[in-house]
Amino acid sequence: MHKLSNRDPLDRRLFLKTGAATAAGLALTSCADENPDRNVRDKDNGYHVVIVGAGFAGATAARELAAKGWRVIVLEARPRVGGRVFTSQFLGRQIELGGSSVHWVQPHVFAEMQRYGFGFAEVPLYDLDASYIMLGDGTVKNIAPSTFDEKYTSAFNKFCADSRSLFPKPYDPFFNETLHKLESISAEEHLLSLDLDELQIASLRAELTLYAGAPISEFSYTSFVKLFALASWDTFTFTDSEKHWHIDSGGTSALVQAILDDSRATVRLGAVVQEVTDHGDSVSIKLSDGELVTASTAIFTLPTKVYPDINFKSGLSKEKQAFIDNAEMSDGANIYMRTTNNLGNTFCFCDDPNPFNAVQTEEFSDETGTILKATLGRQSLIDLNSFDAVAAELRKIHPNAELTDVAPYNWVTDPYSKQAWPSYRVGWFSKYKDMAKPEGQLFFAGAATADGWHEYIDGAVESGIRAAREAHLRMEKSYAG
Ligand SMILES: Cc1cc2nc3c(=O)[nH]c(=O)nc-3n(C[C@H](O)[C@H](O)[C@H](O)COP(=O)(O)OP(=O)(O)OC[C@H]3O[C@@H](n4cnc5c(N)ncnc54)[C@H](O)[C@@H]3O)c2cc1C
Structure with missing residues (x-):
């Protein structure tokens, strides 16, 4: 298992990777492409799953699917992981510029903290x-x-x-x-x-x-x-x-990194997804530099307000499109x-x-x-x-x-979030289920799709687990067939 004991307070590994990655879309692999200790079930060395976004939802989905032996690639637009969590420094102290507070009544994030050995820092x-x-x-x-x-x-x-x-x-x-x-x-x-x-x-x-x-x-x-x-x-x-409580020793960013390290998925930073084509039995994803990434299925974990920037060639359901256009506010x-x-x-x-x-x-x-x-x-x-x-x-x-x-x-002027935490406009709460619904080979996660703590990190983890389960069942069925 991934060792955490020598993690330094601001996760130097994360920032080293971040620096290296700014050289435009360089392929960064968290550990190795291969999972020698797992039953990787590929027929053709390609990826089974492409996950768009390396926030808590994407990292969790990657870990869940890789643990079941699927070959996973995570495409992240920013030169860092974490998405709407971002641990940084202010006058020599660890600070959280995005999502920060966590609690033991939030079962998904608390379980991740326990799994990787993180504790609570009191505010x-x-x-x-x-x-x-x-x-x-x-x-x-x-x-x-x-x-x-x-x-x-x-x-x-x-x-x-x-x-x-x-x-x-x-x-x-x-x-x-x-x-x-x-x-x-x-x-x-x-x-x-x-x-x-x-x-x-x-x-x-x-x-x-x-x-x-x-x-x-x-x-x-x-x-x-x-x-x-x-x-x-x-x-x-x-x-x-x-x-009242933040995550200690490296904070939220270090916890996302620990989940990704454990997944051993391929993680590519600076990989901006622009176009998505669902071919029925596979998905191809075009990046802003023109490169195509192909897999059997794809999981999208984007903030709702970012979806309009991606061209889904076969479109999205009208219910999903309505949620994207209307449901969220969050000028935070x-x-x-x-x-x-x-x-x-x-x-x-x-x-x-x-x-x-x-x-x-x-x-x-x-x-x-x-x-x-x-x-x-x-x-x-x-x-x-x-x-x-x-x-x-x-x-x-x-x-x-x-x-x-x-x-x-x-977070509102940041092109890869365009909003802060999820929040539902009057009349749109029950419609989150439309946003979560799979369409063809495409699956959808992200905190706004959570049943539970939808404005929180916990909701992102919950949604990653749910979307990974859905994608796993779909692939099990199609590979068995
Ligand atoms: C200021 C602020 C304060 C908050 N406070 C709290 C708090 O105290 N406690 C709490 O629990 N939660 C809090 N939240 C909410 C919490 O941070 C989010 O709910 C959670 O981090 C969302 O995770 P996610 O994985 O769903 O989405 P994200 O973290 O947004 O991940 C989506 C990822 O997709 C990437 N992406 C976007 N576009 C593309 C593209 N075209 N191609 C490839 N990748 C792309 C993004 O860069 C991002 O990494 C706060 C959020 C903010 C912004």
Whole structure:
């Protein structure tokens, strides 16, 4: 098995590979093409499966299929693996520019952490020195942490009060068929139907805007409540799962790399897929440099908003096309900031339309000052590359903040994501099944297609396992025939 004990904090192997790979589409093999210890069942030395995308969904699907003896190639457009997770460095510290928080109530990602020997790195969340709520007009209220907690918890409990009856089996989200009747309810509509005060509405709208990546009048109420149900219908567990724990020693990127290393699939970085032809008994994929890659089947793990950039020669079903065109929003981003002064352990929710929706201390000391992370549901409300704009926003919460360093990542302008985390527009939650459905020799994964934690890393892993199982069964059948 892959050895992890000497993994250095930022996975030097990953960055070395990344550097080498920028020389345009160089073939990079994680270990070797051959799986000598496995029963590789090829007839003609070709690939059985081509997987498009080396994020969590693609890496998991590759590992699952290679373990069954199929020969797998992973095509990844970027010069690095991980997709919408990206562990980097900020002032000598490990940071997560994309997906970051994980939890033991997220069974798929927790199992991967256990399998490859990763632990949890704690982020401060409790024992706050101060907590704030910024209202929609930018006014900031300093609320005692115990009052903040009490108000937020009671508001959250009200918002999710029906979660157990709506989602008695959260991994079978439409088990309760009455749910279909609630598809047209937005998070805003439900929020405003509750008996809540101004601060409760502001803090909850901030949280929901994060999940929506859009104004919450466009956000599916039931899709959010499903996520809550997955955390055992419990507010403390949900909050703990979303804001308290990261992956240690190399972070999310190192975990994706460990899965890929274990798969021993061929991984090609800088391989931009442009055109796909399903021949009925095989699939050919044309890359941006004109090269053709052929396999029996293909699994696509792309962010939904990237699909229009690929020419599926035989088209996609009209249901899938409708999902691609309409279902997702997600204008989100993360930014890390450092102030030279120690602001203490603080947390702030900022109501829409303020650009930062949550600002959380990640580290604080007199020596370091403060490292803060802001998560934005609507990054287009601010120019994250403008230091002055970021400083002005932070000073609304911390007027004496002496900001010196910032590290933003804009997932919306990145051509290989064009969005942040998955989020469903009102009316589109139940349609994720259309996106997941196989078509001919083509299979579909990606966090947006998950039954469970669809806005999360966990959903990506779940979807990779499901699509790999579907592709395996199809190939078993066709090779037996
Ligand atoms: C800012 C941010 C914060 C988040 N916070 C959290 C969090 O705290 N916790 C959590 O669990 N989740 C979080 N998420 C969500 C989580 O990161 C994603 O759900 C998950 O990583 C998606 O994985 P995936 O494999 O489905 O897709 P991706 O990771 O997007 O993988 C798809 C891959 O396809 C590649 N690709 C795209 N186009 C092409 C092409 N033409 N040819 C070849 N390859 C292509 C991409 O480069 C990418 O590597 C966050 C996401 C973001 C962006």
